Amino acid sequence: MLNSRQxxxxxxxxxxRYTKVKESFRHISSAILxxxxxxxxxxxxxxxxxxxxxxxxxxxxxxxxQISRDDSAENLVRMRQTTDNILKKGxxx
Numbered sequence: 001m002l003n004s005r006q007x008x009x010x011x012x013x014x015x016x017r018y019t020k021v022k023e024s025f026r027h028i029s030s031a032i033l034x035x036x037x038x039x040x041x042x043x044x045x046x047x048x049x050x051x052x053x054x055x056x057x058x059x060x061x062x063x064x065x066q067i068s069r070d071d072s073a074e075n076l077v078r079m080r081q082t083t084d085n086i087l088k089k090g091x092x093x
Contacts, residue, residue: 005030006028010027010038012026
């Protein structure tokens with residue numbers, strides 16, 4: 001059974017190709033967070049997500065890929081993420 005203590009909805013505004021876009025996200029949490037703590041947690045999460053996507057695009061040119069048949073796109077995503085993790089481990093040594 002889910003041990004949820006708090007349900008939140010966050011709104012986010014961003015600009016994509018000169019167009020302002022508003023998005024909303026729902027979060028269920030077992031932690032009781034203040035508005036400030038929730039905002040910090042959400043920003044930290046999206047910073048990690050954005051960094052991963054930037055790394056994948058710059059190192060593997062992900063945005064130029066046109067693969068979309070069957071499960072090919074999902075399989076390629078997993079291969080790219082694995083490759084990125086291997087490269088990061090190599091840099092750490």
